[in-house]
Amino acid sequence: MTYQPLALPHGPVNEDRIAEAAEFADRVLTPNGEAWDKGEASPETALRDAISRFTGTAIPRDLGGFGDGVATQVRIYEELARRDMGFTCALAVHTNVTVAMSLSPNAGLRDAALPQLLSGDAVGAFLLTEPGAGSDATSITTHAQPVDGGYSVTGRKAWVTNGLYADIFAAFCQTDPGSGAKGVAALGFERGAAGVTVEPALDLIGSTAMGTTDLSFDGAFAPHGAVAFAPGTAFKAAMYGIDVARLGVAAMCNGAAMGAMDRALAYAAGRQTFGKAVIDHQGMQWILADAATSIEASRALTFQAARHFEGGRPDATLTAHAKKLGTRSAFDAISQAMRALGANGLMRDHGLARQLAAVRVSECMDGTGEIMNVVIGRSLKAQA
Incomplete structure (x- = not known):
């Protein structure tokens, strides 16, 4: 039996994409949600599959997306979370990284990363929160020290959704301590890069499928070409x-x-x-x-x-x-x-x-x- 809500989106939605989300959720999420949540199985393969199907929904066609719009994205999230919210959160965080990358003024980085993020060849993670800086994002202390050719980054990030699976980390760092929001830059790192350490998964009460971890930087180098958003815009x-x-x-x-x-x-x-x-x-x-x-x-x-x-x-x-x-x-x-x-x-x-x-x-x-x-x-x- 299916509950039929009355509230409707403003404007058109792609019904075929929504139907695909419902079918995927019934076939993949419903039978696996409990095992993922108990840590008995990994959702990574399913996550990469879902990325290839749904992350492009709100990305413009000229950037490789489907161009279906935000209302369709909202409905897809509803259908997926109707069966398993933890998995859907992992997909949503990846999609948010992809949306951010599509808006980056760094065309070289954008054009290199977007195809991977849209296909599921790369999973993305958004690194803003720190152990001592949550809601007050202006107080982040992960330091991106300007060096020849880029930045040397040292610090620690907390509550990294997709930390277990991510191939691309979008990290917000302070380039000028004491400058607050003006000094923040967004830098891209690849998994396995020198100085980047992904820690074991956090033991949460739920949403284990999100693969949430902490992550530390110890002199990790980010070249200028890895700057997704420069200080002043990030x-x-x-x-x-x-x-x-x-x-x-x-x-x-x-x-x-x-x-x-x-x-x-x-x-x-x-x-x-x-x-x-x-x-x-x-x-x-x-x-x-x-x-x-x-x-x-x-x-x-x-x-x-x-x-x-x-x-x-x-x-x-x-x-x-x-x-x-x-x-x-x-x-x-x-x-x-x-x-x-x-x-x-x-x-x-x-x-x-x-x-x-x-x-x-x-x-x-x-x-x-x-x-x-x-x-x-x-x-x-x-x-x-």
């Missing part, structure tokens, strides 16, 4: 990337919530209690009705935020609203779905516990709910 690129990521998190949370409703409706329709199906009890209808309202509101807000990206004028405040509501609504909807299944909702076979943990992980990605409130609060202050 921080703005990073903030745009964060907004893209927040939109993706909202879409994935909506998908995870819809998947939970799928499970809840199927179970409640098939389970008999007190002489009738669970879904026929008014109390259960009301529980699921509240969850459905939250999903509809979150999807409508996410599609509204996506429309601004389509128009080339993303609204950071609107995206913050969407990310905040998406994570909250999904956590509540999955919790309610688990109630619909009773004790069976605690069983891994139903996937709800895995998805609940993944949503909790996503709440910390790209800014917590409190950081979303900071963004929203600044907007409100400007209106006062």
